[in-house]
Amino acid sequence: MVKTEAKPDTSTGNKTKTGADLLVESLINENVTTIFGYPGGAVLPIYDALYRAKGSFDHILNRHEQGAIHAAEGYARVSGKPGVVIATSGPGATNLVTGIADAMMDSLPLVIFTGQVARGVIGTDAFQESDVMGITTPITKHNYQVQDVRDLPRTVKEAFHIASTGRPGPVVVDIPKDISANPVEGTFDTDFHLPGYQPTTKPNPLQLKKLAEALAKAKKPVVLAGAGVLMGKASEELRSLVEHYQLPVTTTLLGLGSFPGNHKLSLGMAGMHGTYAANTAIYECDLLINIGARFDDRLTGNLEKFAPDATVAHIDIDPAEIGKNVTTHIPIVADSKVALTMLGDHIKEAPQHKEWLNRLYDNKIQYPLWYNTPDEEMVPQWLIEEVYNVTGGNAIITTDVGQHQMWAAQYYAFDQPNRWVTSGGLGTMGFGFPAALGAQLAKPNDTVVAVVGDGGFQMTLQELSILQERQLPVKVLIVNNGALGMVRQWQESFYEQRYSESLLDVQPDFVKLAEAYGIKGMKIEKQTDLVNALPDLFEYDGPVVVDCRVLQQENVYPMIAPGKGINEMIGVKR
Numbered sequence: 001m002v003k004t005e006a007k008p009d010t011s012t013g014n015k016t017k018t019g020a021d022l023l024v025e026s027l028i029n030e031n032v033t034t035i036f037g038y039p040g041g042a043v044l045p046i047y048d049a050l051y052r053a054k055g056s057f058d059h060i061l062n063r064h065e066q067g068a069i070h071a072a073e074g075y076a077r078v079s080g081k082p083g084v085v086i087a088t089s090g091p092g093a094t095n096l097v098t099g100i101a102d103a104m105m106d107s108l109p110l111v112i113f114t115g116q117v118a119r120g121v122i123g124t125d126a127f128q129e130s131d132v133m134g135i136t137t138p139i140t141k142h143n144y145q146v147q148d149v150r151d152l153p154r155t156v157k158e159a160f161h162i163a164s165t166g167r168p169g170p171v172v173v174d175i176p177k178d179i180s181a182n183p184v185e186g187t188f189d190t191d192f193h194l195p196g197y198q199p200t201t202k203p204n205p206l207q208l209k210k211l212a213e214a215l216a217k218a219k220k221p222v223v224l225a226g227a228g229v230l231m232g233k234a235s236e237e238l239r240s241l242v243e244h245y246q247l248p249v250t251t252t253l254l255g256l257g258s259f260p261g262n263h264k265l266s267l268g269m270a271g272m273h274g275t276y277a278a279n280t281a282i283y284e285c286d287l288l289i290n291i292g293a294r295f296d297d298r299l300t301g302n303l304e305k306f307a308p309d310a311t312v313a314h315i316d317i318d319p320a321e322i323g324k325n326v327t328t329h330i331p332i333v334a335d336s337k338v339a340l341t342m343l344g345d346h347i348k349e350a351p352q353h354k355e356w357l358n359r360l361y362d363n364k365i366q367y368p369l370w371y372n373t374p375d376e377e378m379v380p381q382w383l384i385e386e387v388y389n390v391t392g393g394n395a396i397i398t399t400d401v402g403q404h405q406m407w408a409a410q411y412y413a414f415d416q417p418n419r420w421v422t423s424g425g426l427g428t429m430g431f432g433f434p435a436a437l438g439a440q441l442a443k444p445n446d447t448v449v450a451v452v453g454d455g456g457f458q459m460t461l462q463e464l465s466i467l468q469e470r471q472l473p474v475k476v477l478i479v480n481n482g483a484l485g486m487v488r489q490w491q492e493s494f495y496e497q498r499y500s501e502s503l504l505d506v507q508p509d510f511v512k513l514a515e516a517y518g519i520k521g522m523k524i525e526k527q528t529d530l531v532n533a534l535p536d537l538f539e540y541d542g543p544v545v546v547d548c549r550v551l552q553q554e555n556v557y558p559m560i561a562p563g564k565g566i567n568e569m570i571g572v573k574r
Contacts, residue, residue: 037060068099076109107167114174118176141170154190247265247351252271273409307566314332383548385411393412396449400429403555450477454478472543481552522545
């Protein structure tokens with residue numbers, strides 16, 4: 001049995017340890033090395049304990065709680081380890097809500113510690129009190145409010161277990177100030193048993209056999225790879241399987257990188273702004289094998305027209321996702337890595353579908369992604385391709401949400417897992433830049449590029465302080481079209497060009513803004529200037545903010561309009 005012991009601590013001058021000391025020891029036991037946070041009254045005992053434990057953690061003092069939690073999301077996405085956040089009670093906790101909801105939608109492991117007013121005044125509308133449990137219950141995998149300091153070490157251990165196992169997600173631990181401040185002595189158990197939480201990781205062999213039999217009969221099979229492949233660290237198993245049986249692969253937005261984007265069998269991203277080859281393959285297939293994707297509306301479009309003639313197999317760690325949106329004929333609840341490893345043992349007969357593959361290859365050639373290139377002005381698609389060429393496709397790319405996000409997804413071919421960090425389900429503006437900070441801290445030797453919009457960047461740009469303070473070599477590329485680009489595109493397409501509050505006519509001088517933070521800033525308006533600047537920019541060993549002025553009227557294509565089917569794309573090159 002594992003125990004945490006609290007006893008006199010003469011080295012710090014304290015007669016006894018506090019609940020906050022127990023928390024710090026618990027974090028050390030969970031191998032936490034990086035914490036994102038912002039102090040305040042209700043967490044001062046915790047920050048005092050962190051001070052006494054100097055050297056045990058790298059604490060990042062973000063300039064806003066939203067910046068802290070998005071940075072933790074970026075850290076979790078590329079490291080695979082839970083991101084850890086600390087915020088004070090009241091507004092500190094409520095400022096985390098967007099990031100918590102974002103992590104819940106995108107299955108990111110976070111453990112969030114919020115301060116709370118003392119137990120004796122909970123429910124009295126005390127200063128900086130908020131109902132953290134009530135607020136976060138719908139947007140967390142689980143949440144706790146610690147009522148007894150003896151429960152604290154076990155609660156922390158449970159929180160990390162729940163956040164990082166099964167389908168990952170955020171867990172909130174709300175700690176009243178008297179719990180963290182009061183002295184404690186004794187030995188506390190950390191063993192736990194959660195009979196109601198036992199994720200299924202091993203698939204039912206009979207279901208794998210059904211899938212193998214369906215695959216043998218299929219003439220037009222397609223694999224749909226989602227974020228579950230990445231969460232399960234199953235990219236190699238997926239590649240081995242599809243190469244062996246020559247199965248074409250599409251990915252979701254969050255599944256990018258789970259299968260190499262430049263691979264011959266890759267059809268590209270599917271969904272609202274997916275490729276013609278990917279969407280047509282899903283519409284026409286007779287067997288759709290979904291691995292770790294949740295069939296959200298941006299992928300499926302009109303459900304009546306989504307894979308209408310297909311037998312649907314769905315492999316997912318979360319049983320709640322199977323059959324939720326799309327009728328599933330072969331449900332397989334399992335960890336993606338385990339399921340793909342075992343599936344190969346059940347396949348006795350390979351599918352015969354050469355004609356189908358040839359048709360899909362022809363679609364890739366005849367209907368590629370496309371854009372028009374002016375002589376001098378920059379278009380955003382070309383900008384992303386240039387970044388890909390200069391970085392050799394090896395950078396970690398983070399984005400906000402909107403047009404620039406879709407262009408990055410389309411034109412930066414992700415050949416490796418965990419190099420794509422974006423807000424998928426919630427679609428959070430302001431996510432991309434702080435997420436880049438977290439990604440860079442998780443992977444200090446990697447190139448990290450924050451591809452952000454001029455709208456989203458202004459929501460969390462205060463985190464430039466962290467770039468300057470830590471000298472993190474993040475390259476911030478502002479795809480500046482002077483507009484809330486996706487809003488403007490929808491207003492153009494569906495609201496008769498009534499651009500209501502979507503054009504950003506007045507903006508800061510981003511170069512001067514960067515310089516005010518002590519960071520190198522650049523403004524680029526012409527293609528030739530970008531071509532000349534990019535190599536030096538990426539060789540520069542420090543942070544850079546680049547204001548890239550691109551054409552405002554450029555739209556994201558292909559596109560599936562609301563209510564239309566996955567086969568009814570507009571903007572396809574004919």
